[in-house]
Amino acid sequence: MNLLDIRNLTIELDTPKGRIKAVDRFSIVMQDAEIRGLVGESGSGKSLVGRAIMGLLPDKWHVKADRFFFGGEDLQQMSAEERRLFMGQEGAMIFQQPSTYLDPSAKIGEQLLEALPLQPSFGFAFWKRHTARHEKIAGILHKAGIRDHKRVMNAYAHELSEGLCQKIMIAMAIANEPRLLIADEPTSTMEAITKIQIYKLLAKMNQLRKISVLHISNELETAANWTDRVTVMYCGQVVEAGPTQQIIKQPFHPYTYALASMIKKDPEMGMLNVLPGTMPTLQHLPTGCRLGPRCPRAHKACIETPRTRYVRHRNYRCHTPLNLEEKHANAAASGQTH
Numbered sequence: 361m362n363l364l365d366i367r368n369l370t371i372e373l374d375t376p377k378g379r380i381k382a383v384d385r386f387s388i389v390m391q392d393a394e395i396r397g398l399v400g401e402s403g404s405g406k407s408l409v410g411r412a413i414m415g416l417l418p419d420k421w422h423v424k425a426d427r428f429f430f431g432g433e434d435l436q437q438m439s440a441e442e443r444r445l446f447m448g449q450e451g452a453m454i455f456q457q458p459s460t461y462l463d464p465s466a467k468i469g470e471q472l473l474e475a476l477p478l479q480p481s482f483g484f485a486f487w488k489r490h491t492a493r494h495e496k497i498a499g500i501l502h503k504a505g506i507r508d509h510k511r512v513m514n515a516y517a518h519e520l521s522e523g524l525c526q527k528i529m530i531a532m533a534i535a536n537e538p539r540l541l542i543a544d545e546p547t548s549t550m551e552a553i554t555k556i557q558i559y560k561l562l563a564k565m566n567q568l569r570k571i572s573v574l575h576i577s578n579e580l581e582t583a584a585n586w587t588d589r590v591t592v593m594y595c596g597q598v599v600e601a602g603p604t605q606q607i608i609k610q611p612f613h614p615y616t617y618a619l620a621s622m623i624k625k626d627p628e629m630g631m632l633n634v635l636p637g638t639m640p641t642l643q644h645l646p647t648g649c650r651l652g653p654r655c656p657r658a659h660k661a662c663i664e665t666p667r668t669r670y671v672r673h674r675n676y677r678c679h680t681p682l683n684l685e686e687k688h689a690n691a692a693a694s695g696q697t698h
């Protein structure tokens with residue numbers, strides 16, 4: 361069974377200048393125990409998608425979808441409160457700058473105790489439960505790669521490194537045994553070695569506990585080594601999705617090609633040196649293909665909005681795909697979402 365099945369998700373916001381569509385017809389299907397990358401430039405709508413899945417968007421956002429299922433349950437049939445409760449049990453989300461999500465005035469141990477679900481089945485007498493809960497927390501911290509749990513439990517967030525704070529956030533996230541963990545740029549402020557530690561930890565959680573991970577990132581490189589599949593977003597829309605290695609080696613969409621080129625080049629060069637210009641604002645979207653004004657392959661047909669095409673377990677949204685024989689591009693008919 362699919363863990364996550366979203367078709368044509370649209371996320372809109374009312375502004376003084378009218379309603380803007382920040383996410384447009386976003387679709388994704390994720391399996392149990394899958395690690396999925398969600399990649400795109402800053403402002404492409406990745407975080408909004410993550411928050412919409414968790415039911416964390418404030419009421420001012422209008423969220424609609426043709427299909428929005430999690431573990432076979434229709435999230436759109438639930439009230440906002442039911443949905444928050446359901447996703448609070450089935451899912452968890454971690455963010456960049458983890459220290460800002462920890463309470464600066466409470467010790468880490470107290471915060472972990474709060475995050476740990478109450479389990480009447482502990483089977484201990486009342487006076488022993490406190491010790492049992494502390495032991496459980498120590499166990500969770502160990503699983504999150506934290507060996508000196510006593511020091512960490514007695515510390516405040518500001519006394520710990522960002523890497524350690526992220527491991528604590530992961531420990532809190534897995535305390536509830538979620539089926540899906542959404543990691544929103546979890547390592548963007550960290551050094552290379554800490555990044556690797558965090559990815560290894562997330563991969564371990566995936567392998568040992570079969571937790572699915574939706575990993576949100578600005579770079580395709582981050583997704584390259586440890587995601588099974590990747591979904592690429594540009595300007596609120598999915599432009600390509602498919603198995604990560606195939607997408608990196610043979611991207612169909614010119615935007616994915618640009619992201620893949622950055623893996624080989626100096627990342628400090630940034631997107632500007634790969635594609636000219638910048639991503640348009642939501643208030644000034646171009647007609648037709650949203651990449652059009654920046655795309656080296658743009659031609660007359662691109663003033664029409666490209667539809668999603670499906671080929672070989674992948675999908676893309678482009679009139680002039682790369683690495684695809686013309687006969688395949690023409691034959692790419694509608695099929696499954698990936």
Ligand SMILES: Nc1ncnc2c1ncn2[C@@H]1O[C@H](COP(=O)(O)OP(=O)(O)OP(=O)(O)O)[C@@H](O)[C@H]1O
Nearest residue numbers: 373382400401402403404405406407408409578642
């Ligand atoms: N509270 C808000 N009010 C108005 N616009 C917003 C708000 N939050 C997000 N947006 C807009 O929605 C779009 C998508 O934002 P989102 O944060 O999802 O992008 P992102 O791809 O996650 O970027 P980043 O990598 O920088 O987090 C952007 O154009 C952003 O400016």
